[in-house]
Amino acid sequence: MKINSNYKNLEESYLFSTIAKKVSDYMSFNPDAKVIRMGIGDVTRPLCKSVVTAFENAVKEQGELETFHGYGPEQGYTFLRERIKSYYQSYGVDINLSEIFISDGAKSDIGNILDLFDNENNILIPNPVYPVYCDTNKMSGREICFMNANIKNNFLPLPDYDKKADIIYLCSPNNPTGACYNREQLKQWVDYANKNEAIILYDAAYEAFINDSDIPRSIFEIEDAKKCAIEFCSLSKTAGFTGVRCGYTIVPNDLIREGMSLRKMWLRRQTTKFNGVSYPVQKAAEAVFTEKGQQECKKNIDVYMKNAKLISDTLTRLEIWHTGGKNSPYIWLKCPFGMTSWDFFDFLLETVGVVGTPGSGFGSNGEGFFRLTSFGTEQSTREAMTRIEKAIKEKRG
Amino acid sequence: MKINSNYKNLEESYLFSTIAKKVSDYMSFNPDAKVIRMGIGDVTRPLCKSVVTAFENAVKEQGELETFHGYGPEQGYTFLRERIKSYYQSYGVDINLSEIFISDGAKSDIGNILDLFDNENNILIPNPVYPVYCDTNKMSGREICFMNANIKNNFLPLPDYDKKADIIYLCSPNNPTGACYNREQLKQWVDYANKNEAIILYDAAYEAFINDSDIPRSIFEIEDAKKCAIEFCSLSKTAGFTGVRCGYTIVPNDLIREGMSLRKMWLRRQTTKFNGVSYPVQKAAEAVFTEKGQQECKKNIDVYMKNAKLISDTLTRLEIWHTGGKNSPYIWLKCPFGMTSWDFFDFLLETVGVVGTPGSGFGSNGEGFFRLTSFGTEQSTREAMTRIEKAIKEKRG
Numbered sequence: 001m002k003i004n005s006n007y008k009n010l011e012e013s014y015l016f017s018t019i020a021k022k023v024s025d026y027m028s029f030n031p032d033a034k035v036i037r038m039g040i041g042d043v044t045r046p047l048c049k050s051v052v053t054a055f056e057n058a059v060k061e062q063g064e065l066e067t068f069h070g071y072g073p074e075q076g077y078t079f080l081r082e083r084i085k086s087y088y089q090s091y092g093v094d095i096n097l098s099e100i101f102i103s104d105g106a107k108s109d110i111g112n113i114l115d116l117f118d119n120e121n122n123i124l125i126p127n128p129v130y131p132v133y134c135d136t137n138k139m140s141g142r143e144i145c146f147m148n149a150n151i152k153n154n155f156l157p158l159p160d161y162d163k164k165a166d167i168i169y170l171c172s173p174n175n176p177t178g179a180c181y182n183r184e185q186l187k188q189w190v191d192y193a194n195k196n197e198a199i200i201l202y203d204a205a206y207e208a209f210i211n212d213s214d215i216p217r218s219i220f221e222i223e224d225a226k227k228c229a230i231e232f233c234s235l236s237k238t239a240g241f242t243g244v245r246c247g248y249t250i251v252p253n254d255l256i257r258e259g260m261s262l263r264k265m266w267l268r269r270q271t272t273k274f275n276g277v278s279y280p281v282q283k284a285a286e287a288v289f290t291e292k293g294q295q296e297c298k299k300n301i302d303v304y305m306k307n308a309k310l311i312s313d314t315l316t317r318l319e320i321w322h323t324g325g326k327n328s329p330y331i332w333l334k335c336p337f338g339m340t341s342w343d344f345f346d347f348l349l350e351t352v353g354v355v356g357t358p359g360s361g362f363g364s365n366g367e368g369f370f371r372l373t374s375f376g377t378e379q380s381t382r383e384a385m386t387r388i389e390k391a392i393k394e395k396r397g
Numbered sequence: 398m399k400i401n402s403n404y405k406n407l408e409e410s411y412l413f414s415t416i417a418k419k420v421s422d423y424m425s426f427n428p429d430a431k432v433i434r435m436g437i438g439d440v441t442r443p444l445c446k447s448v449v450t451a452f453e454n455a456v457k458e459q460g461e462l463e464t465f466h467g468y469g470p471e472q473g474y475t476f477l478r479e480r481i482k483s484y485y486q487s488y489g490v491d492i493n494l495s496e497i498f499i500s501d502g503a504k505s506d507i508g509n510i511l512d513l514f515d516n517e518n519n520i521l522i523p524n525p526v527y528p529v530y531c532d533t534n535k536m537s538g539r540e541i542c543f544m545n546a547n548i549k550n551n552f553l554p555l556p557d558y559d560k561k562a563d564i565i566y567l568c569s570p571n572n573p574t575g576a577c578y579n580r581e582q583l584k585q586w587v588d589y590a591n592k593n594e595a596i597i598l599y600d601a602a603y604e605a606f607i608n609d610s611d612i613p614r615s616i617f618e619i620e621d622a623k624k625c626a627i628e629f630c631s632l633s634k635t636a637g638f639t640g641v642r643c644g645y646t647i648v649p650n651d652l653i654r655e656g657m658s659l660r661k662m663w664l665r666r667q668t669t670k671f672n673g674v675s676y677p678v679q680k681a682a683e684a685v686f687t688e689k690g691q692q693e694c695k696k697n698i699d700v701y702m703k704n705a706k707l708i709s710d711t712l713t714r715l716e717i718w719h720t721g722g723k724n725s726p727y728i729w730l731k732c733p734f735g736m737t738s739w740d741f742f743d744f745l746l747e748t749v750g751v752v753g754t755p756g757s758g759f760g761s762n763g764e765g766f767f768r769l770t771s772f773g774t775e776q777s778t779r780e781a782m783t784r785i786e787k788a789i790k791e792k793r794g
Contacts, residue, residue, distance in 0.1 A: 001563040001594050002515035003654050007662050042467035052460035055677070056453055062641065063449035070439035070639040104501055104672070111670030112509075115536065118399035135669045139512065166398040197398050242467040243676040244459065245501075257400050265404050272532045273508030275501070278678055279640040280452070 006141040013131060015361035019345070026349050035349075036384040038372045039357040041175070041330075043240045045303060048296030051239060051287045058283035069279040074271050076102025076248070080282045083289035084248055093220045099263060101249045101270060102277050102285075105241075106205045106234035109249045111136040112273070113201065113230060116265045117167060124165035126157055128176060128362035128369070130203070133169045150365055155179040155323055155332065159192035168193060170219070171203035173210065176362045176371040177332040178324015180215045186222050193228035197257065200229040205247075208238035208301055210327040218250075226252035230262070237329060239288040239297045246277055246285040304329050307374035307381040314385040318392055331372045332359065336392060344370050351395075352387035403538040410528060412758035416742070423746050432746075433781040435769045436754040438572070438727075440637045442700060445693030448636060448684045455680035466676040471668050473499025473645070477679045480686035481645055490617045496660060498646045498667060499674050499682075502638075503602045503631035506646045508533040509670070510598065510627060513662045514564060521562035523554055525573060525759035525766070527600070530566045547762055552576040552720055552729065556589035565590060567616070568600040570607065573759045573768040574729040575721015577612045583619050590625035594654065597626040602644075605635035605698055607724040615647075623649035627659070634726060636685040636694045643674055643682040701726050704771035704778040711782040715789055728769045729756065733789060741767050748792075749784035 019039060027035060047055070061067035075081065081100040088095045103109045110132060119142055125133050127146040137144055145165065147157040155177040170189060172181045181189070193200050202219040210217050219229045231250040235241035255262040277285075287293045312325035315333055322333035335344035341358030348354045359369030374381065416436060424432060444452070458464035472478065478497040485492045500506045507529060516539055522530050524543040534541055542562065544554040552574040567586060569578040578586070590597050599616040607614050616626045628647040632638035652659040674682075684690045709722035712730055719730035732741035738755030745751045756766030771778065 001596055001654050002517055003657055003659070003662065004513055004515055005655075007513070007657065007665065010665060044462075044465070044467070046462050046465040047459045049460065052456060055456045055459070059449060059452045059456060059677075059681075062444045062452070063446065065441075065443050068441070068443040068637070068640070070441070070637075072640055104675075107672045108670060116401055116404070118401055120399055132669055139666070139669065199398055240465070240467075242672075243465075243469055245672065245675045257398050258402075260400055260404065262400070265400065268404065268407060269536070272529055272536065273505060275504045275639075275642065278501075278642045278675055280456075280677070281675055284456075 006139055033353045035353045036380050037355045039355045042242050043375050045240050045300040047240050050292045051284050054287035055284035058280035072276045077282050080286045083286055087289050091217055093218050099250050099252050103247045103249050104245045104277050106232040106247045110232050115269050121166035124168045128366035130175045158188050166198050168200045173206040173328035178328035178330035180327045182214050183216050190222045190225045202229050202231045204231050205234040215327050226254040246281050304374045311372055314389055329374045333370050335368050335370050351391045354384045403536055430750045432750045433777050434752045436752045439639050440772050442637050442697040444637050447689045448681050451684035452681035455677035469673045474679050477683045480683050484686050488614055490615050496647050496649050500644045500646050501642045501674050503629040503644045507629050512666050518563035521565045525763035527572045555585050563595050565597045570603040570725035575725035575727035577724045579611050580613050587619045587622045599626050599628045601628050602631040612724050623651040643678050701771045708769055711786055726771045730767050732765050732767050748788045751781045
């Protein structure tokens with residue numbers, strides 16, 4: 001029996017366990033300290049009312065003989081896919097029902113989509129980045145090329161025609177940097193991908209946070225993107241579904257490689273290795289896309305975006321370079337005083353009891369940067385900003 | 398860009414689409430015929446009361462700030478894993494909490510587990526079999542060896558020490574044949590696997606249908622199985638969760654290959670490519686394992702097992718060879734009159750409007766056999782048996 005030896009080459013990620021250890025040490029020495037956590041990417045607002053009602057009703061249906069639902073349709077229920085189609089239509093993107101696959105979250109599909117590709121492809125991934133893109137490729141022994149995201153390009157790297165990539169990861173609004181590609185920049189990526197017959201894996205998990213009209217919500221707003229892109233969406237942050245689990249993936253009918261339809265390949269993959277999303281969860285997701293659901297979800301997002309503005313405004317006052325926070329729940333800042341990411345982590349924790357995420361945990365280009373999230377309560381975010389502003393001003397003297 | 402060319406070698410499965418086409422043709426010619434479907438493997442009984450109540454309460458929790466749950470623990474909530482541990486304990490099997498992984502269904506995990514193994518392993522799969530075992534291996538270009546299941550071995554093939562297998566698929570109670578390994582037979586497989594350092598992938602999706610005390614409910618009832626087996630379980634048939642989606646996979650701590658813990662590898666795979674099962678679904682699953690939940694689920698299973706007995710008794714009266722139906726919802730019969738599987742399908746559909754599944758759809762050794770399921774209502778099962786008995790007696794003259 002031979003195991004997949006690529007697993008031997010995976011580095012353990014100590015990022016979040018190290019954070020947990022440092023926080024727990026700090027708390028045992030400072031039992032009265034009120035630690036504020038701004039490191040996690042999890043939401044805190046509950047599901048909105050119309051979602052809860054739809055979810056409950058669907059659970060009740062499952063308890064009655066006449067309304068019980070067993071195995072669902074392969075790509076998800078039409079009622080939900082119709083809503084998603086309309087959602088895309090609301091910002092001018094025409095998606096065919098057959099192109100929409102309901103998932104249990106963007107993370108699963110972003111990992112599993114690699115099943116469709118040969119191991120010999122050139123993989124291009126931004127640095128810094130959501131670690132899952134790298135780890136899923138390493139698990140199948142794929143070599144990764146990184147593109148540099150840095151202050152110079154506002155953490156929005158653009159195509160380099162000297163390098164031939166086959167599979168390109170883009171995440172916009174970005175995790176961890178919060179940076180967003182505009183239409184013109186994304187067009188450059190689509191053109192590059194089409195010229196090289198590459199595939200763009202487009203992670204749009206944070207699209208609901210976009211406010212500016214020049215930032216596309218979907219890569220399919222860009223002409224010819226359907227010939228080169230797969231888009232992954234999630235209700236995790238949009239509607240507080242981190243614990244409910246539902247997302248959707250768009251695989252266009254026009255996406256053909258070596259004469260094979262990638263949509264048909266994905267359908268085959270999913271019908272063979274997946275059995276669909278819980279019926280009550282799909283009914284809950286449907287409610288997210290109703291007019292009332294959208295209004296209610298918007299209110300939750302507004303809470304987070306108000307927090308993001310508070311963080312961004314504080315950093316601006318402190319003249320600390322940062323990106324994100326405008327069309328994204330993440331704020332990515334340059335550590336003051338020339339500190340490394342972990343130096344700044346220790347400084348914030350030990351001086352003011354605030355926990356964030358060291359940027360170096362997302363890749364080498366993240367060194368010297370730091371991620372704060374806006375998913376806390378308004379009160380805790382305000383308190384954290386007051387503490388941070390005071391500490392930095394004091395250190396500056 | 399190179400696609401995974403193994404997808405080009407996948408045969409389309411026309412089994413269920415051909416069935417659908419034939420049924421729809423029949424119905425358009427016989428608009429008044431009352432077709433009875435005994436082909437599908439989906440349940441029809443609704444969720445039991447205590448499951449619905451727990452499910453609803455958890456949905457309500459998700460709507461309140463104080464009780465909202467975001468991302469859950471990596472392997473699933475402890476409250477559910479504790480219940481599963483106790484469930485195993487109830488029939489004498491000691492499983493560590495760390496060995497239990499909550500899944501969105503056995504199908505996902507049975508497919509995804511292959512990520513842990515090198516492509517160069519010898520794969521051993523029974524013929525006939527649940528098609529997913531083969532397709533998931535073909536998708537990664539693995540060669541498959543088949544073991545013959547047939548009337549001679551009661552569709553329960555045993556190890557052949559002349560052949561070296563690395564990864565062995567066993568499904569007991571079996572889909573499609575309903576045949577079940579007893580302790581002594583399963584011990585032979587465990588011994589073979591340990592001698593060859595092979596891994597048994599044990600599909601126990603139908604364990605809840607086992608009544609006979611000499612049929613093990615888990616492969617871990619067999620000594621030393623923890624050194625060679627991974628077990629996949631599902632609440633789909635146990636508790637009517639086909640549309641709710643929850644199962645669990647047991648990866649023992651003792652399962653070590655090439656110095657690597659397969660449990661740790663699976664944890665790494667799941668934390669990278671999966672984000673857990675919906676919190677309300679896990680609360681619903683917890684209720685399945687309460688005393689009340691078990692009693693209620695048992696009542697639903699009793700309905701199906703009564704149907705299975707009705708089918709089996711009818712076939713016995715007709716002196717038609719069959720297996721399953723005793724500790725399984727499936728009945729696997731030898732087609733009468735020397736018919737092929739599809740001949741018998743056509744005969745049943747056209748003569749009496751009953752739909753089953755041709756055995757040849759599950760592999761070459763299924764030719765000449767036929768699968769009936771007990772998941773219909775008592776009334777429809779009784780009606781179908783009356784019709785079948787009459788038709789076969791008439792044809793016999």
